[in-house]
Amino acid sequence: MAVLVLERFLADEAATARLGEDLAMSLRIGDVLALKGDLGAGKSTLARALVRALADDAGLDVPSPTFTLVQSYDTRVPVHHFDLYRLGTASELDELGFDEAVTQGAALVEWPERAEAYLPNTSVLVEFLQQGDGRLARLSGEGAAFERAARSLAMRDFLGQAGWGEAQRRYFIGDASARSYEIVTLAGFPPRVLMNSPRLVLGPPVRDGKPYADIAHTAQSVSAFVAIDRALRAGGVSVPEIHAQDLDQGFLLLEHLGSQGFLDKRGQPVAERYAAAAELLAMMHGKTWPARMQAGPGVFHEVPPFDRDAMMIEAELLVDWYVPAISGAPPSEALRAGYRSEWNAVLDRLEGREYTLMLRDFHSPNLIWRADRSGHDRLGVVDVQDALIGPSAYDVASLAMDARVTISPEIEKHTLAAYIAARRAAGVFDEDEFLETYAIMAAQRNSKVLGIFVRLEKRDGKPYYLKHLPRIRDYLRRALAHPALAGLQDFYIAHGLLEERSI
Template identity: 55%
Template sequence: MQALKLTLKDEAATIELGEDLALALKAGDCLALSGDLGAGKSTLARAFLRAMADDEALEVPSPTFTLVQSYALRIPVSHFDLYRLADVSELDELGFDEALSEGICLVEWPENALSALPKSRLTATFSHFGDGRTVALSGEPAALSRIERSLGIRAFLRQRGYGHAKRRHLSGDASARAYERILVPGEPALILMDSARHKPGPILQDGKYYQQLAHLAEDVIPFVAIARDIREKGFCAPHVYESDLDAGILLIEDLGSDGILSEGQPVAERYLESVRALAHLHAQPVTRDISLSPSVTHHIPDFDRTAMKIETSLLIDWYLPWKRGDKASDAERAGYVAVWDQLIDLLTTSEKKLLLRDFHSPNIIWRGDRSGFDRIGIIDFQDAMIGPTAYDVASISQDARVTIEPDLREEMLSLYCAERHALGDFDETAFRRDWHLMSAQRNCKLAGIWVRLMQRDQKPFYMKHMPRTFSYLEVALKHEALAPLRDWCIKAGILYSSARHE
């Protein structure tokens, strides 16, 4: 068991630690708070709960007499006080196991039930030290690593003059990135991006792992570079105010909280303005190499054959075995690869510009009080490449997280084409073919990603998007150029024969 030893000089430091722990713990964690009366256990628990609730006025009664107090927060938290526990068996009656399976358990006076607490628990042992206290945090290495990361972020903020800022969970996503809102009284809120350097995965091809083959960002350098490029071209991306490129921590501009959805439904005006901005961005010349310093330059990679195929392989590697209960045969796999080689050949002469890669509702901020392209805040682009412009248009007009009805989809496509025609030479016929091809590529990838998130990453809630993904794929397969892929999907049993030519 490893241990972290901290010195907390006063109550404010204990409260700060509670907030930092609230950003580190996850469902299934048990934090045992051990120490004498007045050592700071209840102060830390109260700060933890208020940070989880994002409510500094949250009433946190002591569970001394009730033994447990439960809170329905973004992660459910149960606060146990076992000082008056008569027998270890009472812990079952209090629903400890159920509470731990669904959320986080904070346990004061754990000494009264050590035999019933999980061996994988974290323990915070408080001791008086002058006018303050010390705390030793011990537990499993993986859990301690999360705590060390949170404490490292606090150190980053302290070094940049934000040491006493309030940190509040903002969001996570399907990747390992996480975001916090950083609050300082009297100052605009900031966003902290927590994106540690990616750890290499298993070698899949040519001595490379998936992230390398798909050209996914492995650190925060691409984000900083692309943000600068987008802003210099006259579009809205966050300013990066402070950074630790090696640690993967950025302090960036908060562009706002309004999206392009309202009550979970697309707002047509916002989608259309997003497409208009995209058309003008695609008309800009490409900046291939972006220098951040004399020693740091980001080279934007191509969305090449290797990247396209490693992404489409997710359908056959993850979705197909889940759908059918058995793996693809060698003949099926060879046929699928051949189909995609044939389709990718069609893109040889396609227009290729900056491809943002995930230009859809989770990654677009609506800034209705601004004008022009400043109304469209773009916040996710670290995986940007140089590739077919039709990809980004497919991404937003077939939004993976919300259903885009056919009329709105066509309105977006028509607006994009009209804007591009007005800005110069534009081959609409080739673009519309490429839209179908890129839609198919993206949705084959997404079908595999949803299953991978469920099976490998224990994130089953993304599976709710699967029906929409396949409805979009059927639209893509209606173009005559996609007939070989449509036929393969029908033969493999993952699509019915309902998709027809346009």
């Protein structure tokens, strides 16, 4: 693998600190940043800014570890700051616990030349060189850590092009995909959100020569978000205004809609907010949405259909991931065939049902409550890129059976009642048909989520999703209780798919 090189001119200490912030945003456990340069070159300034950005504490005391040799910080990514100036031999790194530190966090290493052969070849070297009245920072390396650092520097360039080059960056949130978000602040302006949405990396073919993302119609570029966001804004939905965009690189600078969510201080769902969200869905479902939406000059996004193939491959995540996890063995072909047969029979019932724009993940992590607003404007909606044209009941099921928070049967009924009342007030509405479609979509979604949460643990090393499984199983039991799903319910019960299991 070839060593790659990037250079940045640092005019002053503030520019050096911004580089530290940029590297902090890219840092992951296992990364090593080797900071090389003469005394006073800016190594400690960069390290201090990096640690403070990870801690989200601009006033954090970050002393130089010249005499202690290593200083550790329990930040978002644990970071260990090594100063090897007084190191006698490279082997002394063992006594400092270097290997353990990199296993548990990231490492910043000043004076790396004292132990260059000891550092991993995936280290990112940041070399400070005198250039005029400032410094030249030369970054070199290979592998994922360097690629993330390079992308973070490209995000700073994007901010510069938007007039926000001197903004402070702080980690905001990541999700189950490769997307991540930061809060950026600049004096004289409200905070904004910096969205990092790299192009989706398609996996191997899983069926008919197609990867999973193609079959499930997962958004593959940020253009989908931009197009759907613009269409929703035009339709009266409070989604983020896009202040700047780079569709090729996958960067957006967005309006920050707020930080108040749908839960109270105890982490419990607020029924009135869920009802308001249901009323917003009712308004959206009364509109006609275009299937072709514009993201930019000459750039269009065709909103995919939530077709049978997409519904089935999502539902089958339960068989692919959840069944092996609870049984300790791969699913039998008989189980797979029976599962598909039962689901195909259920999906046949969707023929002729109401289809519209469905946002797919219309639940509490993607909804902002804005108490100072009125009407539908009280709700801010984010994370819209995976929208499809599908059954209107799907988003209601996503909301009323929120995968991230326990919705009691009472709040679920309250949410459904609010939606049904709003649809009735707007015109003719078939409540029985809706409730059947709602049950089908709730069963499909929660089957999918069981599989996804196990996959996130087994494949992606994110075990914290497993804590949600008991809730998802309860939601499945509720959905399958509808008479139209009796056959599917019997199948789940016969194969132990609704039993409480430890993974």
